Amino acid sequence: MKKEDVPQDKSNLCALNIKELCYATDENGNYTTALSSGWEPKTIALENSILEINERIEQARKDVQNDLVSPIVYFMEVHKMDWITLAGYVGMWTWRVKRHGKPKVFRKLNDKILAKYAEAFEITIQELKNYHGN
Known part of the structure; x- marks a missing residue:
């Protein structure tokens, strides 16, 4: 052109x-x-992607609020990560990180492990622990 x-x-x-x-x-x-x-086609595709991302974030927020997933899932969505990417950031196996996405398992994590997630999400351990989807 x-x-x-x-x-x-x-x-x-x-x-x-x-x-x-x-x-x-x-x-x-x-x-x-x-x-x-x-250009218009790219703008439409970008807007659709942003809408989908925002929907996923909102669903993760609701899931945390309803105790279906741990805050890790919410912050993973906010930071546009998937399980594999997050596992790379925290230096753990993907299956282990997925397991930490369960509320019951998350509540048992020690501060050393939570610190890895907090660093990846650029938040404090307290913010991670105290996020309840509100």
């Missing part, structure tokens, strides 16, 4: 004043770079 045709549609990136680097051709037909604020 030509440099002057690089899309400049409004997107979530505009609010953050972020531009995306794209390749385009200049008036001589040579490849060059251009900044784009977004």
Whole structure:
């Protein structure tokens, strides 16, 4: 596409004043770079992704509130992590981290283990222990 045709549609990136680097051709037909604020299909996909993430966070909050999962699940969703990623951050096996997602198991964790989660989530141990989905 030509440099002057690089899309400049409004997107979530505009609010953050972020531009995306794209390749385009200049008036001589040579490849060059251009900044784009977004384009409609990408904006729609990004908005859908953000909505899905927010729905997952809200569901995790409710699940913590109803004592179905531990706060680890909520903070994992807030930080856009999955079990494998979180296991890497805390240096434990994935099956063990999943087990810590159970409220009954979570309540028995010592501060040394909770500190690993707190560090991964950039919160205090007390914030982690005392989060009840409220």
